[in-house]
Amino acid sequence: MKVPIISVKKIVAKYGENTVLKDVTVDIFPNEITVILGGSGCGKTTFIKNILQLYKPFSGSIKIFGEETVGLFPEEFNKILEKIGMLFQNGALLNSVNIFDNVSIPLEQHTVLPAEIIEKIIKVKLNLVNLGHVINLFPSELSGGMKKRAALARAIALDPEILFCDEPSAGLDPITSENLDNLILKLKEQLNMTIIIVTHELASIHRIANRIIFLDEGEVLFQGTLAEAKNCGIQEVEHFFEVGKFGD
Amino acid sequence: MKIIEKTLILQGEINKFTVPNLLNRWEKYTSQKLEYIDLEKVISIDSAGVAFLDVIQLKNQDSFRKLLNIPINISQTIKTFSSLEITVEAIKRERSGFIENIGNSFFKYKEAIVDISYLTTEVIFWSFVGIFNRKGQRKDSVIQQSILIGMEAIGIIGSLSLIFGLIMALQSAALLRQFGTEVFLADMIAVLMVREMGPILTAILVAGRSGSAIASEIATMKVTEEIDALKIMAIDPIRYVVVPKFNAITLCMPLLVTLSMIIGISGGLLISIFYLDLSIVTFVTRVLEVLTFSNILIALLKGVVFAWAIVIIGTYFGFKVEGGAEGVGKATTASVVASIFAVIVLDAIFSLEYLGG
Numbered sequence: 224m225k226v227p228i229i230s231v232k233k234i235v236a237k238y239g240e241n242t243v244l245k246d247v248t249v250d251i252f253p254n255e256i257t258v259i260l261g262g263s264g265c266g267k268t269t270f271i272k273n274i275l276q277l278y279k280p281f282s283g284s285i286k287i288f289g290e291e292t293v294g295l296f297p298e299e300f301n302k303i304l305e306k307i308g309m310l311f312q313n314g315a316l317l318n319s320v321n322i323f324d325n326v327s328i329p330l331e332q333h334t335v336l337p338a339e340i341i342e343k344i345i346k347v348k349l350n351l352v353n354l355g356h357v358i359n360l361f362p363s364e365l366s367g368g369m370k371k372r373a374a375l376a377r378a379i380a381l382d383p384e385i386l387f388c389d390e391p392s393a394g395l396d397p398i399t400s401e402n403l404d405n406l407i408l409k410l411k412e413q414l415n416m417t418i419i420i421v422t423h424e425l426a427s428i429h430r431i432a433n434r435i436i437f438l439d440e441g442e443v444l445f446q447g448t449l450a451e452a453k454n455c456g457i458q459e460v461e462h463f464f465e466v467g468k469f470g471d
Numbered sequence: 472m473k474i475i476e477k478t479l480i481l482q483g484e485i486n487k488f489t490v491p492n493l494l495n496r497w498e499k500y501t502s503q504k505l506e507y508i509d510l511e512k513v514i515s516i517d518s519a520g521v522a523f524l525d526v527i528q529l530k531n532q533d534s535f536r537k538l539l540n541i542p543i544n545i546s547q548t549i550k551t552f553s554s555l556e557i558t559v560e561a562i563k564r565e566r567s568g569f570i571e572n573i574g575n576s577f578f579k580y581k582e583a584i585v586d587i588s589y590l591t592t593e594v595i596f597w598s599f600v601g602i603f604n605r606k607g608q609r610k611d612s613v614i615q616q617s618i619l620i621g622m623e624a625i626g627i628i629g630s631l632s633l634i635f636g637l638i639m640a641l642q643s644a645a646l647l648r649q650f651g652t653e654v655f656l657a658d659m660i661a662v663l664m665v666r667e668m669g670p671i672l673t674a675i676l677v678a679g680r681s682g683s684a685i686a687s688e689i690a691t692m693k694v695t696e697e698i699d700a701l702k703i704m705a706i707d708p709i710r711y712v713v714v715p716k717f718n719a720i721t722l723c724m725p726l727l728v729t730l731s732m733i734i735g736i737s738g739g740l741l742i743s744i745f746y747l748d749l750s751i752v753t754f755v756t757r758v759l760e761v762l763t764f765s766n767i768l769i770a771l772l773k774g775v776v777f778a779w780a781i782v783i784i785g786t787y788f789g790f791k792v793e794g795g796a797e798g799v800g801k802a803t804t805a806s807v808v809a810s811i812f813a814v815i816v817l818d819a820i821f822s823l824e825y826l827g828g
Contacts (some may be wrong), residue, residue, distance in 0.1 A: 224647070318797040335491045336519055343522035343554045355559030363794035381487065382517040413548040414517060 226289070228253040228385060228417050229274060236269050236441075243269045244280070256411055256418045256431045260463065261300045261438035263309075267421045268312070270438065271387050275309060276300055305333050308378035310388040314370035316362040316377070322349065323358045327376045333381060340444045348376040352408055371401070379410060386410065388420045404430045407425030425464065437463070457465050472496050478539065479527065482512035493523060497689035504534040511540035521552035521727035528555065583787070585673055590709075590790075591783050594717050597710045599819030601718070613722075620681045620716070621723030625730065628676050632731040636660060636738020644746055653747040657757035660739030665770050665777050666763055666825065669732035673820050674777035677724065678810035685716055689789025690799040713786050720778040727747040728774035737741075773821050780813045 225242065227250035236244035238423040241378060242264045251257050259267045273280045276292065285292045287303050295303075308329075316325050326345045330336060336344075349355050352372035362370055371391065388407070404427050410416045422428060430437070435452045436462045437445040445452055445460045453464050472493060473480050479500070485493065508524060516524075528535050541549065567575065609615075612770055640660055647653050689712060692698050701708045736758060743749040788806035792798045 269655060318795040334487045334519070336487060337491070337494060340490060340494070340519060340522045343525055344518050344552075346516060346557060347522070347552050348555045350554075350557050350559060355557060356562050358561040359564055360562060361794070363798070384518070409547075409551055413551055 224282055225252045225288075227251055228288060229419075230284075230286040231270075231274065232284040232286075234273055234280040234285060236266065236273050236278060242281075243306070243441050244273065246459035247283070247438075247441070247443055249436055249443060251417065251419060252434070253417050254411065255268045255417050255433040256407065256420065257434045257436060258428050258432040259419065259421045259436045259438065260423070261444075262463075263266045265438045266441045267288070268389055271309075271389060271421060273417065275304070275307070275387065304382065306382065306384045308386045309369070310375050310378045310386070310391055312389040312393065314362070314374035316370055316374055318362050321359055321361050322354065322365070322373050322376075325362070325373065326380050329377065329380045332420065340380055344380065345376075349373070349378055351364060351379075352376045354404070355428075368399055371395065372399075375403070375406075382414050383416065388418065388422075389421070392422055392424045397426070400424065400427060407431055474500055474503055474505070477503070477505055477534070478507040478509050480512070481682050482514075484515050485513055485523060486515065486517040487519035488522045490519045493689035494526075498525065501530070505531040505537045506534055507539045510542065510545065513542060513545060516545045516548050516549075517655040520536065521549050522554065524549065525554050544602045549558065552576070566763060586791075587783060587787050590787055591779075593709050594713055594783065594786070597651050597707070597714045598717050599678040599720075601710070601714055608710060608715060613718045614714045616719030617723050620719050624677060624680055624727060625744075626672055627680070629734050631670070631676065632664075632672060633738045635672060636664065636735035637742060638738075639663060639668070639735075640739040641746070644742055648747065653749060654753060654757060655742075656739060656747060657677045657754045658761040660736055661758040661761050662766075664732045664735035664739075665766050667818075669735055670728050670770050670773040670777060672735075673724070673727045673731045673774060674781065674814040674818075675811055677720070677727065677778065678781045678814060679807055681716075681720065682785040682810040683807045685714070685782060685785030686789045687787060687799055687803040689713075689800040690792035693790060693792050694799060696794055701713075702825055704789045709786075713782070716786075717779070717782045720782050721775060724774040724778035725771040728770055732770065750807055769821065769824060773818065776821075777814045780808045780817060784813060793812045 228304075229249075229251040231247060231251075232248045233246045234244055235242060235246060238341055239389045247266075247270065249270075259270060261267050269278060270378060274285055274287070274292075276295075280293060283293065290308070290411070292300055292303060313393075316322070317328075320397070321334070323345055326348060330341045330344060334341075346355060346358070349358055352375050353402055354369060354372055354376065357365060357369065362373070365373060371394070373392065378388075386407075391403055391407070395403065398429065407418055408431055411418055420427075420431070432449050433444065433451055436443060437452065439459050444456055445455050447455065452460055456462065472482075481491070481493075505527065508527065533599045535815045538549070557603060559772065596609070643659055644653065644656055647656055647659075689698070692708075693710065697797050698712075701711055744751065785806045788802040788809065792802040794801075
């Protein structure tokens with residue numbers, strides 16, 4: 224039996240009095256692409272941010288690489304974060320530095336690799352997302368889609384063991400979106416990455432998802448494979464795939 | 472890592488943690504010409520490991536032939552992360568020369584002056600039109616802005632004016648006492664506060680408080696596409712966002728200047744009573760004698776002109792913002808610096824009025 228790389232047990236997340244996640248229990252397995260689905264405002268992004276401690280959960284347990292992370296000191300959690308990459312919804316590139324420097328940040332901060340090797344890694348990572356030519360440009364000089372791809376290059380700079388992607392395909396054209404999916408598959412296959420993606424794009428889900436977690440009003444309605452999801456007998460989940468099948 | 476007959480034999484994991492050590496060990500072999508790298512015993516590799524292989528191949532490019540015995544599980548990784556076949560050229564930034572920079576600056580300032588002139592005309596026009604036609608403006612926005620710019624600044628302007636009045640009076644009192652001319656303290660404080668310190672102190676505080684707020688608010692609205700959204704809704708952002716601020720500051724500034732002048736002079740009065748033993752009647756009589764109607768009018772006019780400069784400059788830098796959060800910060804800083812500079816230059820121009828005495 225596979226041991227989960229991330230194990231979330233009964234987490235509750237609140238914004239003030241508003242409970243966003245209610246007793247969410249989820250296992251994420253290594254070398255799989257797990258897609259987190261659900262309607263807007265159902266708590267998908269909060270769920271990811273809870274795992275990454277960008278928001279602290281109100282209660283519950285989160286184990287990453289078998290280690291309990293709730294209550295860890297920031298310095299201890301930072302060691303775990305070094306093995307994790309995150310692609311934010313709007314890229315979150317630093318506007319004050321160019322693309323090369325943006326991608327170099329994790330490499331310079333967390334490795335002792337010489338500049339020559341770092342430069343090669345950056346060029347390769349940017350080339351993988353088809354942005355080899357913008358290495359000297361600043362984020363403000365890039366389109367929304369380019370920013371997102373540059374942010375992905377930064378997220379994979381350290382070849383993380385776990386990669387989180389918050390709506391990676393949103394705002395991208397279908398071709399770029401397909402290329403991004405292919406890259407995500409490549410990362411999973413070649414670097415044994417575990418990838419957790421929040422997305423609504425059904426075409427993308429069909430291409431890459433190994434496992435689906437469906438959230439509704441802060442609760443897990445379903446977790447299992449894509450095929451199981453389509454015939455799970457849960458009305459909300461089946462309806463989600465039914466309504467979106469035009470995009471298949 | 473070892474070399475046997477021009478073949479570098481690698482083993483184990485080649486990744487971001489082992490590469491620095493491998494590179495150090497590689498330094499010993501740099502004199503040898505390599506033809507092959509044997510990867511048979513390599514268990515795993517990541518992009519740093521592939522970059523390491525690339526570096527070794529490039530350093531031996533005259534003699535190097537190929538990678539040997541690549542395990543199936545790492546061959547695709549090497550293919551994906553190798554930089555050897557990347558042909559994409561990075562866009563190069565052209566660097567301009569010294570003379571070119573001077574020329575660029577000249578055109579930039581010229582453009583800025585033209586833009587500010589247009590902006591001023593537009594704001595004044597819509598402000599005037601707004602008296603007769605309230606369309607295109609937020610309801611009660613002038614009142615809201617007056618509270619923000621005027622009411623909320625009363626505390627800081629009042630307290631700083633009092634402190635300034637006290638400081639100036641104290642500094643001068645000792646000197647005037649030596650010559651037995653204590654009574655002229657009232658004249659001096661009144662003239663200084665009305666002609667100079669009242670308007671300029673108020674303007675600098677308003678520039679720091681409200682000018683920066685105006686610039687950052689408009690810059691943020693532009694960055695977050697709120698300005699575009701207004702345009703799409705066929706609403707003129709100048710009329711909707713800027714004019715209420717312009718009207719509010721035009722109304723508030725003379726009142727704030729008046730407050731500053733009165734409180735500053737009161738500071739002088741306190742020193743006169745408690746340090747120089749002058750009576751209130753003497754002090755007030757001197758103040759009323761020395762101040763003319765035109766002094767007060769010019770002070771209030773100064774306040775209005777400074778206020779307009781602060782709003783226009785804040786608005787200009789707000790609309791000129793480029794980039795994201797960093798751009799907002801730059802626009803705000805630039806607007807405060809430019810507003811204070813403009814206020815001091817305008818004050819110098821007003822001072823010419825007093826050349827004749």
